[in-house]
Amino acid sequence: MKEEVVLEMKNVNKTFPGVKALTDVSFKLRKGEVNALMGENGAGKSTLIKVLTGVYEMDEGEVYIEGKPVVIKSPQDAQKHGISTVYQEVNLCANLTVAENLYADREPMKFGLIDWKTMNRKSQELLAGLDINIDVTKVLSNYSIAIQQMVAIARAVDMDCKVLILDEPTSSLDDQEVEKLFMLMERLKKKGVGIVFVTHFLEQVYRITEHITVLRNGTLVGEYETENLPRVELVAKMMGKSFDDLADIKNENASNVKDNEVILDAKELGHTGTIKPFNLVMHKGEVIGLAGLLGSGRSELVRSIYGADRADTGTLDFKGQKVLIGAPIDAIKHGMAYLPEDRKEEGIIADLSVRENIIIALQAKRGVFNLISRKEQEEFADKYIDAIQIKTASRETLIKQLSGGNQQKVIIARWLLTQPDFLILDEPTRGIDVGTKTEIQKLVLKLASEGMTVMFISSEIEEMIRTCSRMIVMRDGRKVGELDENELDQMSIMKAIAGGDK
């Protein structure tokens, strides 16, 4: 195969106040290939992409598109040169219709006015071509994050592009949707589009890419052919150290937790419209996984326990007492904690400092007139920054300036500070680098061994098998099964999720 380079970046340097984000990074993308850009959080992936798409201006370096040097100073420049991007977080306008989102800024015109009919028809065709069948005249926020993501990709694809950048597009998609995306990527490859694929999922990298480019601490580690790079080596290159085996982390005494006292007993608990009534018993020190496809009711189940969506049927016993939970504060007072799925929208309080983000739940639990003294706040913050190794410039740094993994750690710290008996983690490792992922998994097991009950939701079955002692399977807003530890393997879980007995 003739190697035709569509994009080349040479010796890119970028400095932020106080941080050298990129040092002499080079990157090469050939026509019709997928090149995975890999690295831990803070390795410089996002910065490199933002430089390429004109969000940031580079300090030094050159960019060539099809051999010709180009200058990219704004996202418009990037688009003009055929570079399209789909970012990690869906960045469309949630309150516009699907069609408007697809054609924003390039609406089909007729007599100087927007031709709505053509726009809607073209949108429908475009999405149908990608096997996405939704009403394009509906407002985007009606659809799940997964669909929104697909729309974002459709928009990028539709603009005649030579280089498509997918910045963690799959972190909010379930397996079927990932499959659809991969089919789409294959199609684009055949058309000669070069795709830069940023992801944390190793499986997917080995499924779809030809090359892997690894960054670490803002420098280029190297570019490798995917088939010649074993996974362990890839991980080692990303982390810059040998990597302890993930499989080893599970603790041995997990199986006898069933004899422990019952901490939570839900009977016919449900929330109309989101989750059908379910029964659930949890023991002290248990780690229970919640498996299911996106929209199967995983998050909705825990939200109804926690009071995020007030349960309207059934009863809940917690620590042997009947409890009534009308709002999250009731759950917190009883000793529950909830790390929500959508870190950006529901987790972090962006403009507050790391310290304030850590103490806020405990402060809410204590009440407005019982202020935690500044000294105590600082002690608490320092304690957890140290204990779970939150990488932050200082405790007064705004949480929005931290990387995704460290933001997630801050939120975990927030809940650990309230000393909960029951901790709900909804996709705690999504969009987080491998190292931090393992740390979080280890932490979960450690907490459980200390007597905390943990409910763990993840789209990665692998991860749940490693951490959970029991698993609950959800389908279509209903709890459809429970799997004991000895039944926990990929195959039986998949079967249960898919409803394999049919």
Added chain:
Amino acid sequence: MTNKAVSLKELRKHRLFMPIVCLIVVLLINLIKTPNFFAVSINHGVLYGYIIDVINRGSELAILAIGMTLVASSSGGTDISVGAIAAVCAAVITNILSGGTDSVNEFHAPFLLAIIAGLLVAVLCGMWNGFLVASLKIQPMVATLILYTAGRGIAQLITRGQITYIRVDAYKVLGSTIGNNPVPTPIYVAIFMIIIASLFLRYTAFGLYVQTVGINAKAARLVGLNPVKIQFITYMICGLMAGIAGVIYSSRIYSCDANNIGLNVEMDAILAVALGGNSLAGGRFSLPGSLIGAYTIQALTTSLYAMGVSADQLPVYKAIVVVIIVALQSPELYKMLRKKTGAQKKTVIKEVTQA
């Protein structure tokens, strides 16, 4: 030498740096244009001078700015009804004291009772706003527009369209001076309210709650806060502050002129919050910033009068100065300037990295 440079740099980063600089600049210009601006004398046993005037007249604005800061932070919006609420409060008080007549020489009801009733009505107005914004999720501007337009009408109804005069010395105290004390009473009231507010924010978690709700209401709920309640309370406090300002306004003129009490003051209060470096989109706030903003605006108004600008032309000059001040605080302006001087800067950075 280097130490000094670093501390100056840090000082510039401080969020109150620009608001303070703006206040100083306004005052300095005054000193140049009106040399006797800072002169303080005692006339008829009362402190007298432009600077005293700024602090005295700025009292109501400072009090209003307290409420406006909380509202802006919690709801990302502004309460444009504070002027109208001040008028309603004044109308209630004067009409209880006058017993329903247009002019009296003695109280027809206990003074304290009237004040409490007036403030209660102001709080009710705040609660109404809070209900619309927090519970019904109506945009703050639209929600408070209702009382903005209706408030003065209600005040007119209470005063039967008349200006109600309370020609009693005790009523004038809050707007003038206490006995032989040379410091105007509004200054004491403002200081008192500022101290109360500061203590409240310092020794309770209320400020943190308000900011959390303003930044991310969804996350706030999940960490155990009640965003609806917190927003509601900020509007209630804002109503109370408007009422207190209304008492002072009314006391100054020992009457209630429903059409003119606190007229357009909501704009000054909003501006005070903005000048203080606070975002009107909600979230982080600084009460000292808003207070500095309030006195900056009052200094501006007073100094324009001192320079002989007539009342009807005042808004034009005020607007010009406000544009300059707001632009000075905009990070975008500095970005634009930096781009122009970009070439020079880049070489500096290179030197630094090489070193």
